[in-house]
Amino acid sequence: MRWTTTYGPVLIAATVFALPLFWVLVTSLKKQSEYGSALFPAEPQWLNYELAVALADFAHFAANSLFLSGAYAFLAVLVSALVGYGFARHEGPGRNKLFVLVLATWMVPNLVLFVPQFVMFARLGLTNTYWPWILWGLGGSPFAIFLFRQFFASFPRELDDAAEVDGAGPLRIFLQIYLPNAGPALAASAIFMFLWVWGDWLYPALLLHQDNTTLAVRMANAYADPHGNPLQTVTMAGVVLYVLPLIAFFAFAQRFIVRGIVTTGIKG
Amino acid sequence: MAGATQVLPRTMPRPAAWRRRGVRRAVTFYLLISPWLLGFVVLSAVPLVGAFLMSFTNYDGLNLDYVRFVGTDNYLRALGDSDAQYALGRTLLLMAVVVPVGLVLQLVLALMVNQPIRFSNVFRTIFYLPYVVPVVAGVWIWKIFVDPTGGLLNALLGVVLPDVNVRWLVEYPTAVLAVLTIWGAAGGGMVVFLAGLQGIPAEYREAAMIDGASRAQVTRYITLPLLTPVIFFNLVTGIIVALQILVQPMLLSPGILGLSPGTVPPRDNYLYVVHAYIEIFTKQLFGYGSALLWVLFAVVLGLTVLLFKTSRRWVFYGVEP
Secondary structure, eight states: OHHHHHHHHHHHHHHHHHHHHHHHHHHHTSOGGGTTTOSSOSSOOTHHHHHHHHHTTHHHHHHHHHHHHHHHHHHHHHHHHHHHHHHHHOOOTTHHHHHHHHHHHHHSOHHHHHHHHHHHHHHTTOTTSSHHHHHHHHTOOHHHHHHHHHHHHTSOTHHHHHHHHTTOOHHHHIIIIIGGGOHHHHHHHHHHHHHHHHHOOHHHHHHSOTTTOOHHHHHTSOOBOTTSOBOHHHHHHHHHHHHHHHHHHHHHHHHHHHHHHHHHHHHO | OHHHHHHHHHHSOOHHHHHHHHHHHHHHHHHHHHHHHHHIIIIIIHHHHHHHHHTTBOOOSSOSTTOOBOTTHHHHHHHHOHHHHHHHHHHHHHHHHHHHHHHHHHHHHHHHHTSSOTTHHHHHHHHHHHHHSOHHHHHHHHHHHTOTTTOHHHHHHHHHSTTOOOOHHHHOHHHHHHHHHHHHHHHHHHHHHHHHHHTSOHHHHHHHHHTTOOHHHHIIIIIHHHHHHHHHHHHHHHHHHHHTOOHHHHHOOSSSSOOSTTOOOOGGGOOHHHHHHIIIIISOOHHHHHHHHHHHHHHHHHHHHHHHHHHHHHOOOOOOO
């Protein structure tokens, strides 16, 4: 009785949440002729995955996505860590007002900011290039700046004093003391920055063209046979391949984040 | 002893040195935050001013030669735009469903996985997963799930109701959109609630239990009041996000092939930002579309301020553990 009241609701909720994901897996393993006629595949069709890779130039778009997400995440995390360190550990006139401004840009509706950026990028001839993402990365991310500021504010100040006595400048203190000890914050923000670009459809759809666009834009179009009939089964195989690295990445990084928290906890 | 008295005064900074040191500190601070500051000016401040000016012109996104100021014409037009009014109505309706239902679900999920149950990590991962799934994949997942031909939903309904053939994306597109939105956002909100739950000292609950409170009473009178700041945070962010939904309805078209920037969603899913997007990028009315977006910004800001005002009555901030 007690078992059913505690586990019953959780199991039901988990089933409802996982069912659509499960159905994508099932569909991706059906023969196209089984789509709509059989509930489950008679034999798993792993060929669908080969087709999904071959028919859409999958590797090409995956490489585009990987480069764009990786470059943005790398730049945004590094810059945000530096800026977060500045806000946490250094003083200057207007510091608090500027920090409010960081948070304020976070609140502005995306499209309000993007439309004039789009016009600007178009005027500068930066559409159809990866420059917008590089520039966004170089400017840092408000979310990550906030995260790093909070994180660095909890570091013991004695570390800085000791390093300053040894003649280290602020940049060296950041690079040699703060950055190496920021594991959890680095991992968490890198994952979210990477995920944002990997998952985003709107900006690449508007800024890039057919060839240099990302996997998200490519995956938005269904696979079709030469007569133009949709191949739902192959499309779902493509969707699984598009999502799977993220889930694997998350599973791996989660462990890293936990380890990071534990080690910094011991050090603190 | 004599050496110490000699050294001390030399290291004590005089006023001029103090000032010089203050300047140096300020320079260091500004150098450190300069990437963000530069990015803020170039990528936020200048574009925002440009967007504001643009909303008073007839700019078409291409030709600067034909640009002229049209005064408040765009804003007057926005107020009389029946499509915009319809779209705003649909958006507010979606928000009125998605935000409260989503909030309750997130809280219930957090309470469930916060219990000392077996496999709670597995459950957490399952509930969190949809939050990590990119929007394009999320749309595909639900499109196939509700597909009348090969979808599981009609097959399951068919067990109870034989010969059921609901064309979900044609007949109930907003219901599918709402479910997709709630499903996709649940994990993010759940994690925030979990953090909030773990911030409540266990002694509070234990003390109430010793005094004879039931589990339901502890949740109602101890946990919920202490969670109100988190509820408030998730409510505000939920409303801001719900008012800006764009990509999901664009991609959730009934056709199986058509997920492209040019498609117009079914009338039921014609949301406010979708309208602005189409005015700007399809019809190339950059000036008018910008005005539409500033109106939305005003609505968002107004709602947020209103929520903050009411928060004084029901959000409980006075916890000192």
